[in-house]
Amino acid sequence: MLSPLEVSVVAAAACSALGLALLRRQASAYGVRVLHAPAAGDPAVGVRYAFTGAMSPGAKESVREHLPSYLAGLAYHAGIFTALGLLVATLCGVPLPASLRWLCRVPLILGTMGGTGLLLKRMLQSELRGLSHPDDFLSNLLATAFVGLALLGGTTWLLSAALLLFYAPLGKIRHCLFFFLARRNLGAFFGRRGVFPPGSSHVH
């Protein structure tokens, strides 16, 4: 039997899923561009590359030159996914072995550090601060709190989960959906033109 707070978390998750589905539907309503120029490469191969090699430091200068931010981002997202996994287990009443719980503390700690670090960076770097909207700070705070409080569990963590899930489709956390759509489109675009992956262009 779920507690009232757990029911709130489930309701927030449902709202989140509904909101994201609505956003997806709104985007889909704009229609798809029909392309006529013959392809020089395979869009599907480009999509695969976009989600793999194209994100690696070897292919991205922005990663190579900002490794601390990149690693903080990886840790942050690993922490978020770990916390989400723990949330599902908690709501489903699945008991986790103590060893696994201890193991989960590693990504949660690193994720909290990563999220906090990125928040501080946004606050302290003038360019990044100028680029930011209140949504950027709020989204980070909600997600970092969710990851950090997962170390403790309990009521406060569930409350943070409900807030995060409810807010997800309203602010930039919606990138949890649009990241995949954007990167898929990027991969298809460059794959079709024979740019992704390197050396994939057809010989005319």
Add this chain to the structure above:
Amino acid sequence: MSTDLEPKLEALTPQDFARGLEVFHQSLRDAEVSYLSACVRCGLCADSCHYHRAEPALENMPARKLDQIAAVFRGHFTTMGRLAPGLVGAKRFDKDMARAWVDAAFGRCSLCGRCSINCTIGIPLPTLFRAARKALGAMRLVPEDLQASVANSLVHGNNMAIERDEWVETVQWMEEELQAETGDPEARIPLDKQGARCLFTVNPREAKFFPLSLQASAKVFWAAGEDWTLASDGGWDLTNYALFTCEDDQAAAIVTHLSDAMTRLGCEVLVIGECGHGYQSARWMGPEWLKKAFPFPVVSILELMDQYLAEGRLQVDPSRNPLPVTLHDPCNLVRHGGILEPQRRVLRKAVAHFVEMAPHGVENYCCGGGGGQLAMSQYRDRRLKAGGVKARQIQATGAKVVAAPCHNCIDQLGELNKEYQLKVQVKTVAELVAAALITPHSAEVLP
């Protein structure tokens, strides 16, 4: 800039803003809406932009430029933008935002797409800057000299308003030069040859300022025994500046010059000379503007030269290009065109010492002249400053020759050469190949 722009902004009516928004909205599809909803403003894209690398400032960050556009999208077309604009950074499209759009989309972006491959999320930002430029076009806010290039193409069939007689005379002059250079009185630069296999197209700058570049391409065709022709009337100019004004109807009308010439002359292959935006316009965008595939292939002369060398139709002696050569990667040809290796294979055979820039290929920097920047005089100082990144790349190679398979880039590199005292020669790939050619005539005098 402000002196030109401000009166136009002052004159805008509510109908103009509504029209701009409508055009912007209509240009969006599922993909663009996903991009507009995806940016997390991490800021990691900043130094991927040559504008920001040359002058680190918030306004030069790709994410900031994108956010100017996304803010209007959120303000007018999203629920959260209407309900909580302050929270999510939504703006109404007013005079200030129109000014910001002009500055971001025209004044601080060459549409090179380097930020696309460096974006954490994977947003092809030029797609959205094009949508903004299109909207600004509907509001008559395209910089006038850029729009004038488009008007020339529409009225005269080429962007420099070269009259037919002048073009034909230039070709005939170059034919005489070709005959003198090759020692072959039968060497031709064919005009309007019916049924030729290849229709070759050039940048009007070649006719006006760089005729030796045209002669070099002709020498390559001559040596390879290619069956080719130029068009004397509409259909010889490969440029399409509507790619940069982003007015698709005008772009379609300009690219129709090429397809009409192909039909008129009965050619099999449309060959695009060394021009980045010309290649992207004809190869990739032309069919989209016309909403149908061409009934003929579109290839770059770089691909043809690569093929000729691979098939043994051209013989080259790299010692005839003894100076160290580096290669510039035009964004529209490489990052947006997919032509990456042919020019490298050609240069490795045709020059004695080929040295790559760092970074190179898809990761190479824009020279600063793309996106119509060369045609927008009000942004000249910014363009040259942003081009400093390219200048430093060239200096670091130690090369004495820069091969640039794009006449727009050549113009910008020429200006950078003076501005930054690079002391390099800037040449097309065809010029280097032509210099290295071993022809029956030249073979006799080889030791």
